[in-house]
Amino acid sequence: MSAPQVRHPVFARFFDRLSRLMERAMGDERDELLAGLHGRVLEIGAGNGMNFRHYPAEVTELVAIEPEPYMRGKAEDAARQAPMTVHVRDGVAAELPLDDASFDAAVACLVLCTVPDATAALSELRRVLKPGGELRFMEHVRSAQPGKARVQDWLDRSGLWPRVGGGCHCARDTITAITAAGFEIEQTHRFSLGPPWALTNPHVRGRATRHDWQR
Numbered sequence: 001m002s003a004p005q006v007r008h009p010v011f012a013r014f015f016d017r018l019s020r021l022m023e024r025a026m027g028d029e030r031d032e033l034l035a036g037l038h039g040r041v042l043e044i045g046a047g048n049g050m051n052f053r054h055y056p057a058e059v060t061e062l063v064a065i066e067p068e069p070y071m072r073g074k075a076e077d078a079a080r081q082a083p084m085t086v087h088v089r090d091g092v093a094a095e096l097p098l099d100d101a102s103f104d105a106a107v108a109c110l111v112l113c114t115v116p117d118a119t120a121a122l123s124e125l126r127r128v129l130k131p132g133g134e135l136r137f138m139e140h141v142r143s144a145q146p147g148k149a150r151v152q153d154w155l156d157r158s159g160l161w162p163r164v165g166g167g168c169h170c171a172r173d174t175i176t177a178i179t180a181a182g183f184e185i186e187q188t189h190r191f192s193l194g195p196p197w198a199l200t201n202p203h204v205r206g207r208a209t210r211h212d213w214q215r
């Protein structure tokens, strides 16, 4: 058996607890993120499967990619309780073991901050989506306040934030990256989770579609 590509045993256990504690505050956000999805859906970096219970009944199959072994075990537990068929698979977002144009929708939730190469991950998401397929995202992003953004930039550049946060970056401009990858942004909603000054705020939730006419 080959070694896991992603291993964050301490962060994984911390995040598993945190996400359960945050469910009261985040549950509605997760509902909003996933509302209206249907058909065959892909979720990358599914973590402990916290989203599974929030998918609408119209989702017939969910493929959940999670590379971290502890997290994947938790996701497998959550999959057994989920109302629809969930296939939890090992893999990384930059090399999805999935066919072209095979999903109606894809979900990136608190993961584009963490993948080593967000551009490569978004390019893979675009590849596996059907033309016109939807990308749903909920991510924390670089602040629009210059002072806070400078601190976030430094924390990422110094490697401090990624080291304590299981590879997380707090200063990514994810909306620009989504657009650059060949998606059209349809809707965004900015909000804070916890105190607005937290370095993981602001968050952006939204929808984008794979567009093909310029390619």
Ligand SMILES: C[S@@+](CC[C@H](N)C(=O)[O-])C[C@H]1O[C@@H](n2cnc3c(N)ncnc32)[C@H](O)[C@@H]1O
Pocket: 006, 015, 019, 044, 045, 046, 047, 048, 049, 050, 051, 065, 066, 067, 068, 071, 091, 092, 093, 094, 109, 110, 111, 114, 115, 116, 167
């Ligand atoms: C902050 S957690 C979010 C988990 C989940 N999406 C949620 O909403 O609770 C980030 C997840 O991304 C996973 N991850 C890390 N590197 C990844 C990669 N290269 N490709 C896909 N997922 C990755 C981590 O193992 C972790 O489970």
